Amino acid sequence: MIITVIGANSPSPRGAELAREVGRELAERGCAVACGGLGGVMEAVCQGAKSAGGTTIGILPGADPAEANAYVDLPILTDMGYARNVIVVKTGRAVIAVDGAYGTLSEIGHALADGIPVVGLETWELPEREELRARVAYAASPAEAVDMALAAAHERDRREQAARG
C-alpha cells in the first residue's frame, strides 16, 4: 500500500525529525512512501523509509531525476510544476501532513476536496467549519500518525470495494 507524506521544503529541525520517523514507521509496516521528491520533509521521510528498507517514490515537479533527493528510489518526472501536487496526493491511499507551508496547504485542500484521508502532525490547523464534513485528523506522534493513516486507508479500501460491488 502506498501512503503519501507531504510537508515543507524547509521544515524546522523537529519537522524533519518527525518526517524521518514517519518514513521509518511506514516502511516497517510494509508501506511504500510517495512524496514530492525534493528536500526538507520529502527528503526526511524518504531517508526514514530507506533506513527501514522501504520503497520511496518521488513525484517531481520537473523533468530532471537529479532534482530528486538521494533517498528516492523511483523518480516520477511530471514536468508539471505545482500541478504535480495533485498527483502526489492522489497516489497515496491516505496522506500524512508534517509541518508544511502553502504548498502543503494546497495538498491538504486537494485531498479533503477529493475524499482522501488526511492525518496531520504538527501541520496547518484549519479553522473548524461545521458544514464541511471532511477534516484533518490530528495525530500526536509519528507512530500514531501512521496508525491513523493506515486505519483510514483500509477503511477507504473497504468503502471503495463495496462501491464497486
Next chain:
Amino acid sequence: MIITVIGANSPSPRGAELAREVGRELAERGCAVACGGLGGVMEAVCQGAKSAGGTTIGILPGADPAEANAYVDLPILTDMGYARNVIVVKTGRAVIAVDGAYGTLSEIGHALADGIPVVGLETWELPEREELRARVAYAASPAEAVDMALAAAHERDRREQAARG
C-alpha cells in the same frame, strides 16, 4: 488584464451575491474574469461579469463544454480534474477568493506558494504564521476586493517587468 475568481460550487446565497458583484465590478473596470467554469461562485461571477459586458473564461475540469455554466464565453477544456485548479490560479494576475470549501483552499495554497496575490472576501481565515511572508489580504466588500486585486496585479506587473530588465 485577467483576474481569477475562486469559490465554492455550493456557496451560501450571500457568497453567490458577493461573487456576482465582484464579476460586475471586474467587467466595469475592463478586466476579463477567469474561473473554474462550473456552478456556484463560478457561475455567479460569470453572470455578474456578463451583466456588465465583460469576457468570461471557464477553465473546466472535464472535456465537455456543456459542463460550463451559461455565462462562460470561452470554455477551456483541460480534462485534468482538480489539477486544473493550478491553471485557474495561474491564469489570473491576481486571485479573489469568495466563500469556498476545500477546492478553494487548495487554490489559495497554490497561489500563495507561487507568489500570486490573493484577496479574500468572506473566505477561509488562515491561521497567522509569522514565518510565511505571503498572506491573504482580506477585503470588506466586492468593490474593495476588486480595488485590492487590481492594485496587487499592477504591482506584480511592475515587479515582473523590472525583473525582466
Next chain:
Amino acid sequence: MIITVIGANSPSPRGAELAREVGRELAERGCAVACGGLGGVMEAVCQGAKSAGGTTIGILPGADPAEANAYVDLPILTDMGYARNVIVVKTGRAVIAVDGAYGTLSEIGHALADGIPVVGLETWELPEREELRARVAYAASPAEAVDMALAAAHERDRREQAARG
C-alpha cells in the same frame, strides 16, 4: 465556437502564410482561435485572426504572459510544459494542423485518440492503418481547411448532443 490551430514554432514561410490565412478565415466565420500561444504557426494564426477582428486564446506552456505572442488576447497560463498540448487540442471543437514538427505530431495523436476531428494542411502525412478508424482529413487550402473543420465540429456537436439525450 472555438477551433484549435496547431503547428510548428519554426514553420516554413509558406506554413506561416497558410496559418495566417486560416486565422483570418476562422475569424471571418465568427470562430475564436485556440492555440499554444507561442511563435511560428501559433503567432501567424493569431495575427490572421486579429486582422479580421477575431478572438485569440493562447494556452501557454509556462506561467509568464509575456511569453505569449503579440496577437494573443487571452493567455491561459498552464505552467505544465508539454502537457498543455492536451488542453490545446481538447479546447477546440476541431483541430487544424498546419505544417508542424514533433509537438504537432503529439497533438495530432492526442486528438485522434480522443475522437476530435483533425484537418491537415501541409502537415504530417501519417501512414494508412486500416484498423484505426480516426484519420486526419487533408485539405488543399486554408479556406477548405476551415470549411472541413467547421463541418466536422458541427457534426461532432450534433453527435454529442444526441448522446446526451
Next chain:
Amino acid sequence: MIITVIGANSPSPRGAELAREVGRELAERGCAVACGGLGGVMEAVCQGAKSAGGTTIGILPGADPAEANAYVDLPILTDMGYARNVIVVKTGRAVIAVDGAYGTLSEIGHALADGIPVVGLETWELPEREELRARVAYAASPAEAVDMALAAAHERDRREQAARG
C-alpha cells in the same frame, strides 16, 4: 534505471508477445519499467517484467488503483486522463514503443519533441523529414530494442551530466 514502454491497449497477439519479452529483458538487466498501467502492451510488459522479478510502475489516467493491470507494483494516480502520457514518457530515461495506436503516436511525438530517445519495435513508421534531427530508432527484436534503449539512456545520462558541469 527506469525505462518506459508504450503501446496499444488492444495490440495484436504478436504485439503483446513482443511487449512481454521486452519487459522480461528489462527486468533481467535491472531496469524498472514505467508504463501507462492499463491493459494490452502495458499489461504484457508488466507481466514480462514481473516474470523476471522486476519492478513495475503504472502511471494511470484515472484515480482508481483498481484500474491498474495485475502486474503493476506501484500505481501512480494522476487523474489527468491523456495528459498523463507526458509523464509516462518523461519518467523513462528512454522509451520503447511496441505496436500502438494514436495514444502511442502522441507519446512518440512528446518524446521526440523533448529529446528523449525512442526505440520502435513494430510500431508507427513515421515519414522521413530531413529537417527534424530526432528520429525513432527501429529495432528488430525485443532484445535489440532493450540494448538500443539502454545504450541511448546511458548516452543521455552522460550528456546531461556533462551539461550540469
